[in-house]
Amino acid sequence: MTDSNKQRLLDAAKQAHDNAYAPYSNFHVGAAALSKNGKIFNGCNMENASYGLTNCAERNCLGTAICDGEQEFETLIIYTEQEKITPPCGACRQVIVEFLEQDAYVTAYNHLGDELSWQVKDLLPQAFTPKNLT
Numbered sequence: 001m002t003d004s005n006k007q008r009l010l011d012a013a014k015q016a017h018d019n020a021y022a023p024y025s026n027f028h029v030g031a032a033a034l035s036k037n038g039k040i041f042n043g044c045n046m047e048n049a050s051y052g053l054t055n056c057a058e059r060n061c062l063g064t065a066i067c068d069g070e071q072e073f074e075t076l077i078i079y080t081e082q083e084k085i086t087p088p089c090g091a092c093r094q095v096i097v098e099f100l101e102q103d104a105y106v107t108a109y110n111h112l113g114d115e116l117s118w119q120v121k122d123l124l125p126q127a128f129t130p131k132n133l134t
Contacts, residue, residue: 001034001075001105009034010109012042013079016057020044024051029086030079031057033065036072041065058092062099073100081111088123096120097127 001009009032017030024047032042043060058078065073076096080086085108088096096106102121109115 005034006077008040009075009077010079012040013057013077013109016042016044016061017079017081020057021046023047024049028081029057031061031076032079033061033076034074035065035070036074037070039065039068039070041068041070056089056092058088059095062095071099073104075104076100076106078106078108079110080108083110083112085110085114085116087116087118090124093124094127097124097129 012032013030015030016032017028020028020030022028022045029045030042032040034040041061041064043057043064045055045057046060047054058076078086078088087108088106097120100120104120105117106120106123107115107117
């Protein structure tokens, strides 16, 4: 990934972070994905009074891309303003595995400039994928 694309993704994730709807946890998360067609899609977390209906930033950004016809992605970035790097939750890991290649990277950043990257294959080892359905 080029430095330019990395910065564009991080900016998109930060913008989404600022739009997060998190009145219960006050845990704002933004995410941005780069499609293989070079488009950037972002999303934020969206909480709900019925906590089980809360939707994460990572799934929201991929869902937005799917609505726009994109189904293949090069990378995904997560942004929070937490002291510690925030990895994707289990549900997000399963969705990430569905749409990113096993050797693609997911990178989390915080407001301090810290970053941590994982390859998709390391986020959810031995994941259930579309290949299991054939």
